[in-house]
Amino acid sequence: MSGRLQGRVAIVTGAGRGFGRAIALAFGDEGADVVVNYHASAGAAAEVVQALEKLGRRAIALKADVARDDDVKSMIDAVRRQFGRIDILVNNAGIMTRGLFHETPVEAHDRMFSINVTGTMLCTHYALPTMMDRRYGRIINLSSQLAQRSVGRGGFAAYAATKGAVEALTRGLAEECGPHGITVNAISPGGIETDMSKAVMTEEYRERRLRELPLRRFGSVDDVAYCAVALASEDAGYLTGQILHPSGGWVMG
Numbered sequence: 001m002s003g004r005l006q007g008r009v010a011i012v013t014g015a016g017r018g019f020g021r022a023i024a025l026a027f028g029d030e031g032a033d034v035v036v037n038y039h040a041s042a043g044a045a046a047e048v049v050q051a052l053e054k055l056g057r058r059a060i061a062l063k064a065d066v067a068r069d070d071d072v073k074s075m076i077d078a079v080r081r082q083f084g085r086i087d088i089l090v091n092n093a094g095i096m097t098r099g100l101f102h103e104t105p106v107e108a109h110d111r112m113f114s115i116n117v118t119g120t121m122l123c124t125h126y127a128l129p130t131m132m133d134r135r136y137g138r139i140i141n142l143s144s145q146l147a148q149r150s151v152g153r154g155g156f157a158a159y160a161a162t163k164g165a166v167e168a169l170t171r172g173l174a175e176e177c178g179p180h181g182i183t184v185n186a187i188s189p190g191g192i193e194t195d196m197s198k199a200v201m202t203e204e205y206r207e208r209r210l211r212e213l214p215l216r217r218f219g220s221v222d223d224v225a226y227c228a229v230a231l232a233s234e235d236a237g238y239l240t241g242q243i244l245h246p247s248g249g250w251v252m253g
């Protein structure tokens with residue numbers, strides 16, 4: 001711990017599991033107080049809060065479906081009331097609906113869009129005024145390597161489209177928020193096992209990918225948390241509209 005986020009207040013959506021959990025804990029380790037958003041994983045979120053408190057941080061778990069306007073509004077209001085500020089917002093909550101495009105029900109694609117894209121927009125929409133008032137903010141969105149480059153053998157088109165939208169939103173918002181002292185960046189991971197990617201990373205897939213990946217190894221949730229801490233820190237103040245790629249070299253440039 002080097003205290004890079006000392007005194008900061010961060011909201012991490014979907015922070016009970018996977019990348020969100022790792023980011024929340026890494027933020028706490030760097031000194032931030034953390035709001036642990038969850039939707040279904042109440043027990044896991046409570047454990048993350050406990051771990052953060054053990055580190056000496058203020059932490060609360062707040063339930064909200066990021067795809068619901070009323071849920072997100074209530075969550076942001078609660079954070080404003082209890083913490084008085086929002087310095088960092090990580091739009092991490094997301095789902096992956098996988099399947100051949102023509103075979104996947106339209107409602108499943110709709111739900112994925114509403115969580116991955118509308119959810120990111122709603123959280124940002126409600127958090128921005130507080131950041132603007134304080135003339136400081138760090139917004140970090142979770143994209144995916146699939147927004148830039150296809151992997152596997154199909155089944156990810158709609159998911160990739162949601163992340164393409166997140167990347168376009170990131171650039172557009174960076175332009176708009178810059179004059180208010182707010183940076184907007186994205187992290188675009190690949191080749192990292194979580195609950196989401198478990199089913200994709202079969203033995204056959206692993207073998208094939210390892211031969212192709214420049215770094216010849218898969219990553220961990222800590223590789224994503226590292227990027228989030230870097231983008232959230234004071235030192236990253238001149239970085240905005242950027243997409244970081246912790247993907248072992250699969251996506252470059």
Ligand SMILES: NC(=O)c1ccc[n+]([C@@H]2O[C@H](COP(=O)([O-])OP(=O)(O)OC[C@H]3O[C@@H](n4cnc5c(N)ncnc54)[C@H](OP(=O)(O)O)[C@@H]3O)[C@@H](O)[C@H]2O)c1
Nearest residue numbers: 014018019038039040041065066093094144194195196197
């Ligand atoms: N794993 C990968 O390989 C990979 C690669 C690139 C990008 N990503 C992106 O990284 C982010 C995190 O992925 P992950 O791998 O950590 O996934 P994960 O382990 O499946 O976790 C998904 C998280 O999203 C939350 N979530 C889902 N729907 C929600 C909703 N409606 N409202 C609030 N929270 C919701 C879940 O919370 P509850 O359990 O509480 O519902 C959970 O914490 C996602 O945006 C994903 O698209 C993942």
